[in-house]
Amino acid sequence: MGKKISIAATADPVRAYHHGALRPALIAAAEEVIAERGIDGFSLRETARRAGVSPSAPAHHFGDSRGLLTAIATLAFTGLGDALEVADREDYPDRRSRILAQGVAYVRYALAHQARFDLMWRSPLLDKAAPGFAFASRRAYVVMEQAVLGDDSGGPFGPDHAPAVACWSMVHGFARLAMDDAFPVKSGDSLDDMLDDLLAGMLSHLDV
Structure with missing residues (x-):
């Protein structure tokens, strides 16, 4: 698959919010999920987990999957x-x-x-x-x-x-x-x- 992007699973969600880094972190985490599982295996919950944020966090930036x-x-x-x-x-x-x-x-x-x-x-x-x-x-x-x-x-x-x-x-x-x-x-x-x-x-x- 494409080049894999590493995301720290222990990322501090508050720090990410304060530095405006949550959006790119979620995008990178989502790409990692797609690269590993394919598009049909994509989920917002797994993306949030890998970005180190709550399951509801992606909705603040993207609305939905x-x-x-x-x-x-x-x-x-x-x-x-x-x-x-x-x-x-x-x-x-x-x-x-x-x-x-x-x-x-x-x-x-x-x-x-x-x-x-x-x-x-x-x-x-x-x-x-x-x-x-x-x-x-x-x-x-x-x-x-x-x-x-x-x-x-x-x-x-x-x-x-x-x-x-x-x-x-x-x-x-x-x-x-x-x-x-x-x-x-x-x-x-x-x-x-x-x-x-x-x-x-x-x-x-x-x-x-």
């Missing part, structure tokens, strides 16, 4: 958008190279943050109308779409968005298979060593 999970998914989309923007800052010789760089950044983010990545797409568990979530998810997609359609594409899911959705679908599927360890890796290599070539080969089948 949906609010907490939406906060984590918002951070996840923000991180993905950041990773894609960093990849997009290079001066690429052609559009295909730019698209490939986006795809590689997408897959590497998924592999580095597997618990968050799993949660990002679990729509029934999230409040997709939350302003922070809506902005972060839209921003991540716009970066990808502009790589495919050009910087003046006009925003997500425009009238000619099919090529962008095709690239996204292929890269997302690749990321999911990579997370599931589905690709045969040559002896002495790692998936990271092979990522550029594998993804480039897949994207070559798209007319972009």
Whole structure:
């Protein structure tokens, strides 16, 4: 699973409140639970226990489990958008190279943050109308779409968005298979060593 974040089980809840650290502590504890138990094993009670606070404490910051999970998914989309923007800052010789760089950044983010990545797409568990979530998810997609359609594409899911959705679908599927360890890796290599070539080969089948 994704990188594990350690939370001190004996954290002083009063100290956390006074220093404004309860919200990030609960988010980190929730991510730890998801990484260990999967999203279906998530619970607010276990999250509170690991953060060292009362079972009712998460409600003060997030309202309910949906609010907490939406906060984590918002951070996840923000991180993905950041990773894609960093990849997009290079001066690429052609559009295909730019698209490939986006795809590689997408897959590497998924592999580095597997618990968050799993949660990002679990729509029934999230409040997709939350302003922070809506902005972060839209921003991540716009970066990808502009790589495919050009910087003046006009925003997500425009009238000619099919090529962008095709690239996204292929890269997302690749990321999911990579997370599931589905690709045969040559002896002495790692998936990271092979990522550029594998993804480039897949994207070559798209007319972009």
